[in-house]
Amino acid sequence: MDSTADPKGKRPLYQEDGLAYARAAAAAASATAADEAEAKPKPKPSSSSEEAKPEPEAEEMPPLVLVAEDGVEVRISRPAARMSHMLRLLMEDSCADGPIPAPNVHSDILDLVVQYCEKHGPYYDPEASERARNPFPPFPVELTPTVSSIKPVTYVDPDPHGLKDWDKDFISLDNSTLFEVILVKRILNLLDLSSTPQDLLDLGTTMVADMMRGKKPEEIREIFEIENDYTPEQEAELRKENAWAFED
């Protein structure tokens, strides 16, 4: 059904049938006629720019209820749900009042994804230019305290909302679970990277990249179960030539 494709031709999070099913299920659950749920696609409304800031209305509305494949219900607040293209569509179509099935997604994984979205959602503006749409906005507004004249200032990686620290805790969970976050995406859209909705691809790959932030090569190998195929001599050579990159 073309109605489920966004203008860029990407498929939504769920298979086309899945979206129609979700809409129908949500519509049926909220006692709306199934016909209305299958109405023509809404063009991206211009009012979606208001989604930039969490609207008071959206926050007061009840959270969405996602149903994982194992039947467990996972709640996600509406500001957090904006990070998912499909959930945004459902909210815009007012089809998000009832339970939304999430086929092929185990509740453990869904829980992690929801936690991530809850943290980043309020700062995520899908309508913003790519530069502005950054969970770690650069240059926080407050002035840095003045420093002594001799000490060089560390390059501050600005994170005014404390998202990085939170992410460190978040990703210190069992890493095979996070592997499964990526796996979920792969399962949903099989092998074609180009058909995965961009926001979910961004989300999953960003989460994995964040896990590697600041880690030493040996830590990266451990987390991702990589075999070190450098000989000790080769590795020593590499590290020596680029010693600065391996300093603490």
Add this chain to the structure above:
Amino acid sequence: MSILCPFPTSPPAPPPMEDDDLLSEILLRLPPQPSSLPRASAACKRWRRLVSDPAFTRRFRRHHHRRNPTPLLGFFSQDAAGITFNPTMEPPDRVSPGRFTVLPEARVLSKILGCRHGLVLMFHQKLKRVLVWDPVTGDQRSLAVPHPLVFGTDKTPRGAVLRAAGDAHHFRVVLASCDRHDRQYTRAFACIYSSETRVWSDLISTLVPSEDYMTLSTMPAVLIGDSLYWIITGNWRAVLKFDLNMLSLAVIHLPVDKFACCKPWNITVMRAEGGGPGLLFVLDLTAQLWNRNTDSDGVASWVLTRTVELDKLLSLNSEERRFLMIIGFAEYNNAIFLQTDVSLFMVQLESLQFKKFPVPIIGRCYHPFESIYAAGI
């Protein structure tokens, strides 16, 4: 792998980490700090191979260029002995000076004209050639300059290098100068080189009615939109604009009374709020920010929009107050670089956040080098 087991209903997919395309998508999202890709390369040979692929490094650079402020890696300076790199980031991103070495011939006789988009532009005074150097990859391109007029009255052109929009691989070089035409006019010249076509343009020029001595400031050019801007100095003040699309030169005058006491080092073009060119002028340790407004009749004029007391903002000590110089403008981060006798500052103009670094060797001129370190090991 056991992690496939919880999903018996799905067809088996390759474990994500064995998919090169997916791994590239992940590595692309590592932070643009210098240590990111070297550390990833050290994990195993496969990762090193992926990261070393020029197509990947181009994607990495492009991805981060759009999304993040480009990190300031440090400053280049030069003296009779050559060009030195002074890193400013903390370990493990503190790139060692030895990592950025240019060929010996280029070190001693080349003058740095400016840095932009991770490229350094140098002018080889003896050979009359320009050199485009990418310190991160080590690539160097030496170009002969076909138009002697761009060397100007002091035999050294002013120049700017930039990466071509949309394709981080290619670059452009613009050289500009002024020369006396006759008693009433000075002529401003420019020419542009594109690495795609490997050709210099014809010489572009414009006449400036000026009986007075006029030259282009040696301070680096500023790129705003699709135009490069230099400050014209000498006995009066103006701004030279080179439109990169139209390949045309134009002169924007500055009101003499407002800018009478500005020197080449205390005035720079910057990006105004509307996105067009503005001016930053430091007078008595106060920064004046000027915008160019056009009224309903189409007449443009310079308007003072904001002042910032730099001595208070930066808590300058007595040594620093003696001499404050503008050494550059970070176009994407909208930040100015200032140098005093003992310190270097990067001040973000909107937020007034700043970073401070000690001057490694007093007396030298420093060129800020911002780059996305897109290279493995």
